[in-house]
Amino acid sequence: xxxxxxxxxxxxxxxxxxxxxxxxxxxxxxxxxxxxxxxxxxxxxxxxxxxxxxxxxxxxxxxxxxxxxxxxxxxxxxxxxxxxxxxxxxxxxxxxxxxxxxxxxxxxxxxxxxxxxxxxxxxxxxxxxxxxxxxxxxxxxxxxxxxxxxxxxxxxxxxxxxxxxxxxxxxxxxxxxxxxxxxxxxxxxxxxxxxxxxxxxxxxxxxxxxxxxxxxxxxxxxxxxxxxxxxxxxxxxxxxxxxxxxxxxxxxxxxxxxxxxxxxxxxxxxxxxxxxxxxxxxxxxxxxxxxxxxxxxxxxxxxxxxxxxxxxxxxxxxxxxxxxxxxxxxxxxxxxxxxxxxxxxxxxxxxxxxxxxxxxxxxxxxxxxxxxxxxxxxxxxxxxxxxxxxxxxxxxxxxxxxxxxxxxxxxx
Numbered sequence: 001x002x003x004x005x006x007x008x009x010x011x012x013x014x015x016x017x018x019x020x021x022x023x024x025x026x027x028x029x030x031x032x033x034x035x036x037x038x039x040x041x042x043x044x045x046x047x048x049x050x051x052x053x054x055x056x057x058x059x060x061x062x063x064x065x066x067x068x069x070x071x072x073x074x075x076x077x078x079x080x081x082x083x084x085x086x087x088x089x090x091x092x093x094x095x096x097x098x099x100x101x102x103x104x105x106x107x108x109x110x111x112x113x114x115x116x117x118x119x120x121x122x123x124x125x126x127x128x129x130x131x132x133x134x135x136x137x138x139x140x141x142x143x144x145x146x147x148x149x150x151x152x153x154x155x156x157x158x159x160x161x162x163x164x165x166x167x168x169x170x171x172x173x174x175x176x177x178x179x180x181x182x183x184x185x186x187x188x189x190x191x192x193x194x195x196x197x198x199x200x201x202x203x204x205x206x207x208x209x210x211x212x213x214x215x216x217x218x219x220x221x222x223x224x225x226x227x228x229x230x231x232x233x234x235x236x237x238x239x240x241x242x243x244x245x246x247x248x249x250x251x252x253x254x255x256x257x258x259x260x261x262x263x264x265x266x267x268x269x270x271x272x273x274x275x276x277x278x279x280x281x282x283x284x285x286x287x288x289x290x291x292x293x294x295x296x297x298x299x300x301x302x303x304x305x306x307x308x309x310x311x312x313x314x315x316x317x318x319x320x321x322x323x324x325x326x327x328x329x330x331x332x333x334x335x336x337x338x339x340x341x342x343x344x345x346x347x348x349x350x351x352x353x354x355x356x357x358x359x360x361x362x363x364x365x366x367x368x369x370x371x372x373x374x375x376x377x378x379x380x381x382x383x384x385x386x387x388x389x390x391x392x393x394x395x396x397x398x399x400x401x402x403x404x405x406x407x408x409x410x411x412x
Contacts, residue, residue: 035113037069037079043096044081052121054081056114062087067116070094070107073273081116091274091300106274106300241345245271246301248282248343248354248381250373250390250410253334254365256402259318263332264310264325265341266406269301270378276300277307279346285309287333294329301326306407323395323407336365340382354381361387368401373410 039052047067048054056069062084069081070092085102086093090109095102249268256262265285269275277299286292294309301307310325311332312318338359343352355361355372361384363372370389379386393400394408405411 034117035069037081039081043098044083045098047083047097048081048116048119049121052119054116054120055118056081057117058114062092062109062112062115068092068094069113069116071111071113072103072105072107074108074111079113091302104276106276108274108302241275241349241351243349243351244378245269245351246275246277246307246343247352247374247378248341249306249378250371250405251334251341251354251360251363252371252404252406253339253360254336254363254369254371256320256369256400257367258320259312261311261333262319262321263334264308264321264406265332267301267307267309267343268374268378269303269305269307272303274300274302280351281344282309283342283344284339285334285341286329286331292331292333294331296327299326308407310406320396320400320402321406322397322400336360352381355387356382356384362389364389364403368403370402371404373405376409376411 034055034057037054037056039048039050039054042050044067054069059066062068064084064087066084067081068084069079072078072080080094080103082094082096082103084092085095092107092109092112093102094107247268247270248265250266252262252264254260254263265282267277277296279298280296282294282296284292285294296307296309299307307327308321308323308325309327309329309332310319310321311328311330312321312325313328314321314324338355338357340357341354342350343354344350360372362370364370372387373390374381375386375388381387388411390403390405391411392405393403394405396402396404396406
């Protein structure tokens with residue numbers, strides 16, 4: 001038993017030493033430190049089995065096909081590990097290998113923790129158990145206690161035997177009791193042997209404690225693929241967009257000097273999270289009657305950002321735009337006499353309504369043409385007080401006389 005405990009303690013010591021050495025090297029050279037996550041669901045099977053321990057490393061660039069760990073919601077510590085299926089514009093689209101469809105939420109690159117570079121199947125169960133009080137007692141405290149007891153018992157037995165031998169050889173008179181220095185030297189010959197086994201266990205316990213605070217401190221759970229030290233499921237669903245989360249922020253209904261069809265609509269995200277716009281609809285934005293709709297096939301709008309829907313790309317000679325539209329649809333056709341636009345999500349929920357049922361609240365069709373933009377604090381889009389006329393020419397071709405602010409804060 002003693003030999004087994006010695007082997008066990010030294011194994012922990014070696015692993016702890018290597019980990020601590022890497023930790024010190026990382027701090028000294030500013031190298032990013034890998035993070036470990038415990039897999040507690042099967043959304044990435046068969047590539048990553050439930051109960052696996054995965055190691056991730058931050059990357060400068062990510063690519064389609066990479067398996068990455070990310071935070072779906074930067075406001076909490078929950079993490080998910082899925083495969084990248086699309087990337088662009090600082091946004092990552094992910095999916096679990098075992099899931100039938102991509103994840104409903106797009107992820108900002110800044111919320112990607114790192115790329116998975118190594119997987120240890122099923123080791124996560126053991127690692128997770130060691131992080132519990134019961135596991136720490138079983139794998140660290142108990143072996144250390146037994147080993148310390150065995151070492152000190154051997155020490156005192158050997159010390160007792162040596163004292164008896166010396167007592168038998170002692171004669172009264174000049175030789176007397178061995179000098180105190182000799183006794184101290186004799187005791188020192190035994191203590192290093194005990195410390196050789198005690199210190200590794202204490203050191204290992206310290207390192208495991210550090211790991212539980214830094215290596216696993218940001219590991220919680222997620223609703224799809226969880227990495228957790230305590231194995232308690234916690235749902236973190238994507239919030240359902242509600243009315244006002246995205247508003248119709250600016251409407252260029254009069255076109256431009258380049259073309260009367262140089263029409264576009266700008267959406268604005270008023271929340272602090274990315275919102276997916278897949279299959280969202282802007283009703284009455286298209287030609288062919290009062291109910292003509294323009295559907296956004298796919299896309300997203302970042303927190304506080306803009307989404308531009310236009311008839312032409314910025315490189316087209318028929319537009320004055322000098323910024324890239326997020327979605328180009330040649331079907332945009334707005335009535336100069338006024339229309340009411342309605343923004344709906346993919347569940348047919350009304351998110352925003354712009355303009356009344358009569359003429360456009362603001363804007364100008366004569367030269368210089370002017371768009372119609374929302375006030376800085378969006379109110380009810382069906383009220384004229386929620387709209388204003390732009391006072392600048394921003395993100396338009398140099399020399400443009402039109403007043404508009406596509407993909408730019410209004411009133412600036």
